[in-house]
Amino acid sequence: MRPFTYERARSPAEAVAAATRTPGARFIAGGTNLLDLMKLEIEAPAHLIDVNGLALDSIETTPEGGLRIGALVRNTDLAADARVRRDYVLLSRALLAGASGQLRNRATTAGNLLQRTRCPYFYDTNMPCNKRQPGSGCAAIGGFSRQHAVLGTSEACIATHPSDMAVAMRALDAVVETVRADGAARSIPIAEFHRLPGDSPQMETVLAPGELITAVTLPRPVGGRQIYRKVRDRASYAFALVSVGAIIQRDGSGRVALGGVAHKPWRVEAAEAELPRGAKAVADRLLAGARPTQENAFKLPLVERTLGAVLAEARGG
Amino acid sequence: MPKLTLTVNGASHELALDTRTTLLDALREHLHLTGTKKGCDHGQCGACTVIVDGRRINACLTLAVMHEGASVTTIEGLGRPEAPHPMQAAFVKHDGYQCGYCTPGQVCSAVAVLDEIKAGIPSHASADLAASPQVTAAELRERMSGNICRCGAYSNIVDAITEVAGRQA
Ligand SMILES: Cc1cc2nc3c(=O)[nH]c(=O)nc-3n(C[C@H](O)[C@H](O)[C@H](O)COP(=O)(O)OP(=O)(O)OC[C@H]3O[C@@H](n4cnc5c(N)ncnc54)[C@H](O)[C@@H]3O)c2cc1C
Ligand code: SF4
Numbered sequence: 001m002r003p004f005t006y007e008r009a010r011s012p013a014e015a016v017a018a019a020t021r022t023p024g025a026r027f028i029a030g031g032t033n034l035l036d037l038m039k040l041e042i043e044a045p046a047h048l049i050d051v052n053g054l055a056l057d058s059i060e061t062t063p064e065g066g067l068r069i070g071a072l073v074r075n076t077d078l079a080a081d082a083r084v085r086r087d088y089v090l091l092s093r094a095l096l097a098g099a100s101g102q103l104r105n106r107a108t109t110a111g112n113l114l115q116r117t118r119c120p121y122f123y124d125t126n127m128p129c130n131k132r133q134p135g136s137g138c139a140a141i142g143g144f145s146r147q148h149a150v151l152g153t154s155e156a157c158i159a160t161h162p163s164d165m166a167v168a169m170r171a172l173d174a175v176v177e178t179v180r181a182d183g184a185a186r187s188i189p190i191a192e193f194h195r196l197p198g199d200s201p202q203m204e205t206v207l208a209p210g211e212l213i214t215a216v217t218l219p220r221p222v223g224g225r226q227i228y229r230k231v232r233d234r235a236s237y238a239f240a241l242v243s244v245g246a247i248i249q250r251d252g253s254g255r256v257a258l259g260g261v262a263h264k265p266w267r268v269e270a271a272e273a274e275l276p277r278g279a280k281a282v283a284d285r286l287l288a289g290a291r292p293t294q295e296n297a298f299k300l301p302l303v304e305r306t307l308g309a310v311l312a313e314a315r316g317g
Numbered sequence: 318m319p320k321l322t323l324t325v326n327g328a329s330h331e332l333a334l335d336t337r338t339t340l341l342d343a344l345r346e347h348l349h350l351t352g353t354k355k356g357c358d359h360g361q362c363g364a365c366t367v368i369v370d371g372r373r374i375n376a377c378l379t380l381a382v383m384h385e386g387a388s389v390t391t392i393e394g395l396g397r398p399e400a401p402h403p404m405q406a407a408f409v410k411h412d413g414y415q416c417g418y419c420t421p422g423q424v425c426s427a428v429a430v431l432d433e434i435k436a437g438i439p440s441h442a443s444a445d446l447a448a449s450p451q452v453t454a455a456e457l458r459e460r461m462s463g464n465i466c467r468c469g470a471y472s473n474i475v476d477a478i479t480e481v482a483g484r485q486a
């Protein structure tokens with residue numbers, strides 16, 4: 001690990017001020033992704049601003065009847081919250097399908113959204129990677145690409161966003177709340193939060209440098225059967241090959257978001273109109289324009305079948 | 318170097334550490350509590366599991382300086398050879414290990430898992446999110462999945478935890 005200085009911020013204002021003041025500074029929350037990458041010197045911040053003391057660790061009911069989830073709420077606590085278990089089952093299920101008990105006890109809501117890709121070439125500092133070192137090339141294109149994206153890819157990068165939680169957030173129309181160095185707050189709909197790789201895969205979200213996530217809000221509960229189905233190489237403690245998060249209403253309408261297929265949680269609202277016609281019709285729209293590699297073409301039929309299983313489960317009870 | 322106070326297994330320690338020191342390295346290299354193991358150093362194996370302020374975490378993926386004032390329990394704090402914790406005794410009885418390298422992490426994790434079930438924290442294996450989770454083999458396997466055992470002692474580990482849970486109930 002490269003040397004760095006460290007401070008504990010006591011308020012969001014203090015945290016963003018410190019981030020502006022100190023070049024190369026980064027926030028640290030659970031640390032479960034940032035420290036992993038710092039050990040490999042893929043991340044090398046000169047200064048860490050510990051945001052664990054910001055008192056952003058509560059879940060509040062909003063005046064509209066939704067939830068405001070503090071940025072520092074741990075994944076375990078979010079998944080276990082009685083309101084989430086009752087009204088946002090999809091979120092609880094997606095969180096519980098991710099990582100391990102130990103990791104979820106540390107991992108935070110904001111950190112989870114901002115976790116970086118698990119592309120093996122991003123992790124291997126001997127290999128070219130445009131995300132790690134812009135302009136160096138992409139070793140995954142033409143390399144081992146079984147885990148990689150099939151949608152929204154570019155000539156520069158075919159990595160996926162690995163979060164399970166973000167898939168649920170996308171289906172639930174979450175909004176990311178932030179504060180910037182000048183004190184300005186903004187609300188970013190989750191659909192606009194993560195970027196596709198394009199020609200700058202090192203830019204993963206629309207956050208400005210030093211912008212702090214303070215909370216994630218959820219609109220009023222939408223009801224329906226909420227199912228998160230994750231397909232992975234082992235039964236637990238593995239990232240998704242593909243995942244399907246769905247909210248299906250009694251009349252057959254609903255919402256579907258996918259994980260493991262793109263640089264962001266993948267949702268195509270227009271595809272949801274096809275729900276009454278079944279999994280194939282929805283998958284055809286969701287996967288339109290897919291550009292799989294030879295190694296990950298299996299993800300296309302896997303999405304359709306997983307969605308089929310989810311729809312059957314939703315009908316079943 | 319930043320100064321830090323940590324309570325480890327009930328004893329208070331003053332440390333002056335490089336900011337880069339993980340909680341795992343602080344325990345092993347500075348406090349010489351080598352029961353906690355370093356397997357992967359990247360959150361992938363669970364060998365470094367310790368209990369901090371009542372919660373199990375991976376000591377390798379957290380900085381010591383982030384835990385000013387925290388209370389840490391390691392395998393050494395759970396029990397001693399002459400007075401083992403019930404979970405340690407059950408691992409011995411059920412042969413919940415072979416080489417023993419993953420064992421301190423498994424035991425710390427197992428103790429915390431039973432607390433998590435008691436606290437009603439759901440898991441991926443919980444069929445009904447509205448119900449209180451139960452101690453079943455499926456629940457234990459899922460909840461212990463963050464602890465890898467290269468020797469494959471998994472089924473004996475589940476037996477050991479099940480026995481302790483039965484006694485607690
Ligand atoms: C072995 C292993 C298996 C895993 N398996 C899964 C899995 O199956 N599914 C899954 O979804 N995830 C998985 N994860 C990833 C895990 O969910 C993330 O590491 C975790 O959610 C990151 O949260 P954190 O709080 O620890 O983030 P940190 O590591 O603290 O931070 C991550 C990033 O977010 C930034 N940041 C943190 N808080 C803020 C804030 N408030 N405002 C602005 N920026 C901020 C940091 O600067 C950093 O860039 C796994 C991780 C490991 C190590
Ligand atoms: S897919 Fe993206 S992250 Fe992976 S090597 Fe290519 S540029 Fe890097």
Ligand code: FES
Pocket residue numbers: 354355356357358359360361362363364365366375376377378
């Ligand atoms: S050493 Fe910490 S998880 Fe492997």
Ligand code: FES
Pocket residue numbers: 413414415416417418419420465466467468469470
């Ligand atoms: S007993 Fe050898 S690794 Fe678990």
